[in-house]
Amino acid sequence: MLGRLKPRTVRGKLVAMALATTFAALLAASGGMLLYDLDSFQQYWVDDMTTQAQIVAVVSSPALSFNDQAAARQNLAMLRVRPQIQAGAIYSANGTLFAAYAQSVQETPVFPDKPGRTGYAIEGGRLVVNHPIVENGETIGTVYLSAHYRLLDRVRSYAAILGGVMVLSLLLAALVAHRLQKGITRPLAAVTGVAREVMQRRDFSLRVPGAASGEIGTLVDAFNDMLAEVGRRAHALQEANRTLEHEMTVRQGAERALLLADRRKDEFLATLAHELRNPLAPIRTGLDILRVNADDKVAGERARAIMERQLKQMVRLVDDLLDVSRINTGKLTIKREPVALQAVVGDALELVRPLVEAQRHALHVALPAEPVYVLGDATRLAQVLSNLLNNAAKYTNRGGRLELTADVDDSAHHSLLRIRVRDNGIGVAPHMLGQIFDMFVQADTSLERSTAGLGVGLSLARKLAELHGGTITAHSDGIGRGTELTVLLPLLAPPADDEAVAPAAGASGARHRVLLADDNVDFVDSIGALLRAAGHTVEVCHDGKQALAVADGFTADYAFLDIGLPGMNGYDLARALKRLPRMRDTVMVAVTGWGQQKDRQMAFDAGFAGHLVKPVGFDQILAILAGSREGMLQL
Structure with missing residues (x-):
C-alpha cells in the first residue's frame, strides 16, 4: 500500500517534495509562532496581573495603615472593570483576610486562609498573583488576585487557525505545484527563513520578501500579516509598560512636590505666627509702660518709639505678603520714569x-561719581535694595560688615547697571543657592538663629527686579563665608534736562478742612487730634449717615472715608457726597483694609481719588495733604 503512494515520476516527486517542504516549513513556522504566542500570552497576563496588584497595593497602603476596611474594599471594587479577574483580596501583615472582592456574587470564590508566596502561580485554569504591600520599606500586607487563565482555549483557537x-x-500548493514548483519552494523557503529569524531575534519587523502571486502569495501575505499582528501586540504591551512607568514617575514626582509644599506651608505658618508675635510683645509692653508710668515723659517717649518701630515691622511683613500676592496674580503695576x-x-x-x-554693622556704600539712571519705579527699586540689605543685615552676626x-x-550688548550687596555673614550652602529666591525658603532654619523672617524678601526682590527687566543672582563660597547678591538692571541714558527726573514731593504749610469718617473710634479720633x-x-464722624449730615454744613478740602462704615458704606457715602454742591471739589480718599486691584477699582468707580490700605500712618495723610499723589495711591 505504501509503495503505491510513493511518486514514481520526477513530476510526482517534485510535487511530493513541494508539498513536504511546504508542510515542514509551515509546521515549523506555526509551531514557533504558537510557542511564542503562548509565551507572550502568559507573560502578558502575568505582567498585567502584577501591575494590577501593584496598583491595588499602592492605593490600599493608607487603608491598611489606618485599618480602613471600607476604603480597601472600594479599592478592590475598581477591579470590576476587569471581568477576567474573578476575585481579589487584601491580607494584613499577620496573614489575616482584611478585605475581599468577587467579580460575581453568584460564584463566591474560596480565598486561602493565608496569602501564598510572592509572585504568580497557575492553578487549575486560574492565574494567581500575590504581591506585597510595602510602606516605608516595611511589608504591611499582601494583595491576592485570581483570574481566568484560558490557555487551552487559546491553544485550541490558535491551533485551529494554524491548522x-x-x-x-x-x-493550494498541490494544485499549482505541477507547473510552479519553483514558485512554491522559494516562497516557502523564505517563510521558513523569516520564521527562524523571528524566533532567534524576536524582531517582528521582519517580512517575507518577494511578490508571489496566487495561493502562495496569499500564504506569504498571511504570514507577514501574522508577524505584523504579533509585532503590534508586542509594541502595545511595551507602550503600556512605558505609560505605566511614566504615570508612576509623574505620580511620585507630584507626591514629592505635594509633600514639599505641605512642609513649606507648615514652616511658613509657624514662622508667620512667630514673626507676628515678636512685635506684639514689645507693643504690649509699651502700652503697659504708658499705663503704669503715664506721667513719665521719658519712659513714654521710649515706649512710643518702641511701639512705632515694632508696628513698622508688622506693616512691612504684611506689605511683603500683599506684594507677593499681587505679583503672582499679575495685579502689581509699576510706574516707569527716569530714576536716579x-x-x-x-x-x-x-x-x-x-x-x-x-x-x-559697618555699612560701606560706593556709587558711581556721575549720575546713573534707570527706567522704573523709584519706590519699588528702593524696596528691592532694602530687602537685599535687610537680608544681609539679619544673617550677619552683630558687628559685621555690609x-x-x-x-x-558695558560688556553686554546693552549697558547694564550692576549693584552688589555683600556681607560677611553666615553664607549659603552650595545646594541652597538655587533655592533661596523661592517663596518661604530660608537658608538658616535652625532654632538657634538670632533673626528670622518669612522667607519672602528675596523672592519679592527678584520678582520686582524682573518686572523692571532685570535679574538677581546669588554667590557664596559656603557656610560662614558671607554672601554676595548681584542686581542687573537695564541702564538708561541720562535725561537731557535735569528736570526730567521728578523731584520728591516736599512738605506744604497749607491748612485744609478735613472730614474723617471711620468706625474705629480710637484711630479716627487720634488722627483728628493730630491734624x-x-x-x-477737622470734623470726625463714626458712621456714614453722620458724615453725610456733617458734610451738608461743612465744606471739606479732603475727606478720608472708611469703606466698612455702619449705616452707609464708604462707596455709597462717596457717591452721596459728590452730589452735594459744596463737596464737588473735595478730594476723597478711601481708607480700608482691602488692597486688591478690584477693591481699588471699586473705590475709583465710586468717586475716590485715592486708596489707602490700613494701617495708615499719620505721615501718609500729611503727604496727601501736601499734594503727594504717591502717598495717595499706594499701589
Whole structure:
C-alpha cells in the first residue's frame, strides 16, 4: 500500500517534495509562532496581573495603615472593570483576610486562609498573583488576585487557525505545484527563513520578501500579516509598560512636590505666627509702660518709639505678603520714569538704617561719581535694595560688615547697571543657592538663629527686579563665608534736562478742612487730634449717615472715608457726597483694609481719588495733604 503512494515520476516527486517542504516549513513556522504566542500570552497576563496588584497595593497602603476596611474594599471594587479577574483580596501583615472582592456574587470564590508566596502561580485554569504591600520599606500586607487563565482555549483557537492555514496552503500548493514548483519552494523557503529569524531575534519587523502571486502569495501575505499582528501586540504591551512607568514617575514626582509644599506651608505658618508675635510683645509692653508710668515723659517717649518701630515691622511683613500676592496674580503695576540710582539707594538706606544700627554693622556704600539712571519705579527699586540689605543685615552676626557697590557693565550688548550687596555673614550652602529666591525658603532654619523672617524678601526682590527687566543672582563660597547678591538692571541714558527726573514731593504749610469718617473710634479720633494740632480744621464722624449730615454744613478740602462704615458704606457715602454742591471739589480718599486691584477699582468707580490700605500712618495723610499723589495711591 505504501509503495503505491510513493511518486514514481520526477513530476510526482517534485510535487511530493513541494508539498513536504511546504508542510515542514509551515509546521515549523506555526509551531514557533504558537510557542511564542503562548509565551507572550502568559507573560502578558502575568505582567498585567502584577501591575494590577501593584496598583491595588499602592492605593490600599493608607487603608491598611489606618485599618480602613471600607476604603480597601472600594479599592478592590475598581477591579470590576476587569471581568477576567474573578476575585481579589487584601491580607494584613499577620496573614489575616482584611478585605475581599468577587467579580460575581453568584460564584463566591474560596480565598486561602493565608496569602501564598510572592509572585504568580497557575492553578487549575486560574492565574494567581500575590504581591506585597510595602510602606516605608516595611511589608504591611499582601494583595491576592485570581483570574481566568484560558490557555487551552487559546491553544485550541490558535491551533485551529494554524491548522486551517496549513491545510489551505497544502491544498493550494498541490494544485499549482505541477507547473510552479519553483514558485512554491522559494516562497516557502523564505517563510521558513523569516520564521527562524523571528524566533532567534524576536524582531517582528521582519517580512517575507518577494511578490508571489496566487495561493502562495496569499500564504506569504498571511504570514507577514501574522508577524505584523504579533509585532503590534508586542509594541502595545511595551507602550503600556512605558505609560505605566511614566504615570508612576509623574505620580511620585507630584507626591514629592505635594509633600514639599505641605512642609513649606507648615514652616511658613509657624514662622508667620512667630514673626507676628515678636512685635506684639514689645507693643504690649509699651502700652503697659504708658499705663503704669503715664506721667513719665521719658519712659513714654521710649515706649512710643518702641511701639512705632515694632508696628513698622508688622506693616512691612504684611506689605511683603500683599506684594507677593499681587505679583503672582499679575495685579502689581509699576510706574516707569527716569530714576536716579543715588536717590534709590538713599531711600533704601533710610529703610534699613534702624536695623543696621541696631546690629552695629559697618555699612560701606560706593556709587558711581556721575549720575546713573534707570527706567522704573523709584519706590519699588528702593524696596528691592532694602530687602537685599535687610537680608544681609539679619544673617550677619552683630558687628559685621555690609557693602553696597554699583558700577556700569558695558560688556553686554546693552549697558547694564550692576549693584552688589555683600556681607560677611553666615553664607549659603552650595545646594541652597538655587533655592533661596523661592517663596518661604530660608537658608538658616535652625532654632538657634538670632533673626528670622518669612522667607519672602528675596523672592519679592527678584520678582520686582524682573518686572523692571532685570535679574538677581546669588554667590557664596559656603557656610560662614558671607554672601554676595548681584542686581542687573537695564541702564538708561541720562535725561537731557535735569528736570526730567521728578523731584520728591516736599512738605506744604497749607491748612485744609478735613472730614474723617471711620468706625474705629480710637484711630479716627487720634488722627483728628493730630491734624488739629497741625493747624487743620477737622470734623470726625463714626458712621456714614453722620458724615453725610456733617458734610451738608461743612465744606471739606479732603475727606478720608472708611469703606466698612455702619449705616452707609464708604462707596455709597462717596457717591452721596459728590452730589452735594459744596463737596464737588473735595478730594476723597478711601481708607480700608482691602488692597486688591478690584477693591481699588471699586473705590475709583465710586468717586475716590485715592486708596489707602490700613494701617495708615499719620505721615501718609500729611503727604496727601501736601499734594503727594504717591502717598495717595499706594499701589
